[in-house]
Amino acid sequence: xxxxxxxxxxxxxxxxxxxxxxxxxxxxxxxxxxxxxxxxxxxxxxxxxxxxxxxxxxxxxxxxxxxxxxxxxxxxxxxxxxxxxxxxxxxxxxxxxxxxxxxxxxxxxxxxxxxxxxxxxxxxxxxxxxxxxxxxxxxxxxxxxxxxxxxxxxxxxxxxxxxxxxxxxxxxxxxxxxxxxxxxxxxxxxxxxxxxxxxxxxxxxxxxxxxxxxxxxxxxxxxxxxxxxxxxxxxxxxxxxxxxxxxxxxxxxxxxxxxxxxxxxxxxxxxxxxxxxxxxxxxxxxxxxxxxxxxxxxxxxxxxxxxxxxxxxxxxxxxxxxxxxxxxxxxxxxxxxxxxxxxxxxxxxxxxxxxxxxxxxxxxxxxxxxxxxxxxxxxxxxxx
Numbered sequence: 001x002x003x004x005x006x007x008x009x010x011x012x013x014x015x016x017x018x019x020x021x022x023x024x025x026x027x028x029x030x031x032x033x034x035x036x037x038x039x040x041x042x043x044x045x046x047x048x049x050x051x052x053x054x055x056x057x058x059x060x061x062x063x064x065x066x067x068x069x070x071x072x073x074x075x076x077x078x079x080x081x082x083x084x085x086x087x088x089x090x091x092x093x094x095x096x097x098x099x100x101x102x103x104x105x106x107x108x109x110x111x112x113x114x115x116x117x118x119x120x121x122x123x124x125x126x127x128x129x130x131x132x133x134x135x136x137x138x139x140x141x142x143x144x145x146x147x148x149x150x151x152x153x154x155x156x157x158x159x160x161x162x163x164x165x166x167x168x169x170x171x172x173x174x175x176x177x178x179x180x181x182x183x184x185x186x187x188x189x190x191x192x193x194x195x196x197x198x199x200x201x202x203x204x205x206x207x208x209x210x211x212x213x214x215x216x217x218x219x220x221x222x223x224x225x226x227x228x229x230x231x232x233x234x235x236x237x238x239x240x241x242x243x244x245x246x247x248x249x250x251x252x253x254x255x256x257x258x259x260x261x262x263x264x265x266x267x268x269x270x271x272x273x274x275x276x277x278x279x280x281x282x283x284x285x286x287x288x289x290x291x292x293x294x295x296x297x298x299x300x301x302x303x304x305x306x307x308x309x310x311x312x313x314x315x316x317x318x319x320x321x322x323x324x325x326x327x328x329x330x331x332x333x334x335x336x337x338x339x340x341x342x343x344x345x346x347x348x349x350x351x352x353x354x355x356x357x358x359x360x361x362x363x364x365x366x367x368x369x370x371x372x373x374x375x376x377x378x379x380x381x382x383x384x
Contacts, residue, residue, distance in 0.1 A: 037055070050090040225340065254300060
């Protein structure tokens with residue numbers, strides 16, 4: 001089974017500093033996700049620059065598909081060593097997580113990552129080798145559905161030092177905390193937030209070191225397909241509807257005419273308009289058997305686009321019942337959104353008194369797609 005990797009990150013800078021001395025980089029590629037966490041020596045601007053340099057080198061080399069061993073070797077040759085303390089100016093952890101579940105992690109002088117499976121930590125074997133005078137720890141693992149992989153910087157391990165934990169929170173306590181809180185229904189972002197909040201509390205709101213948390217969650221990919229507008233060729237209605245309804249994940253229809261076509265070709269016995277969901281600027285939702293969300297067309301799409309462009313997230317539309325908010329909420333809840341845009345011209349939209357955007361459905365969908373990509377969503381689009 002192919003895995004999808006969801007991630008969440010949190011950072012806190014050392015009390016009194018304007019910049020965090022750690023740096024995080026995460027990127028999604030066609031078949032894998034790359035993670036890089038670097039901790040710059042000391043804190044403040046200098047540490048920030050050094051850690052940023054490290055993660056950017058990693059991400060750039062990985063983008064160019066260099067083997068992980070070559071990436072580490074390049075870092076070993078590139079990163080300077082402090083002449084006084086004789087230690088590297090920045091440490092790092094690099095992870096590659098492939099869709100088949102295979103994962104590789106390379107760490108240099110950072111706290112070991114934590115693997116959680118069914119709310120229990122799992123020991124991961126590793127090998128050590130010397131690269132450019134640095135002792136590198138390498139691990140290979142096979143992830144399963146529901147697994148969590150958590151990376152932290154020294155600031156997390158040292159939390160509470162001199163207070164509740166005289167020697168710092170420590171890896172064992174961090175692991176116990178994660179075992180208690182990694183509920184399957186939690187998102188990677190929520191688990192990262194919980195861990196960061198605990199660290200903040202242990203530091204009594206004044207972190208004594210830079211703090212970084214990166215959480216990777218392996219799960220099934222969540223998808224949604226959005227059909228809006230009838231096909232340009234009316235004879236293709238049946239084939240388009242059949243292909244649309246056979247797609248995995250959530251099914252969304254935007255447009256009254258489109259919804260009626262779907263209902264007719266699927267044999268749906270119900271087509272009801274929910275007037276309780278109407279707003280002055282957003283037409284009401286409808287209900288079609290077998291379809292997860294049915295909205296009006298261009299007005300709702302335009303409003304959804306406006307919401308996204310204004311910075312709306314799941315929290316801001318959490319309790320709104322109108323069609324545009326429901327569409328935004330569903331799109332932000334999934335990982336991949338596939339738009340199917342029919343190019344048939346709706347005669348009702350030829351009225352010159354209607355807003356100009358009524359003839360711009362494809363343009364609006366493309367803008368929505370771009371806004372979703374900015375939020376890390378995968379988006380595809382086809383016209384019929």
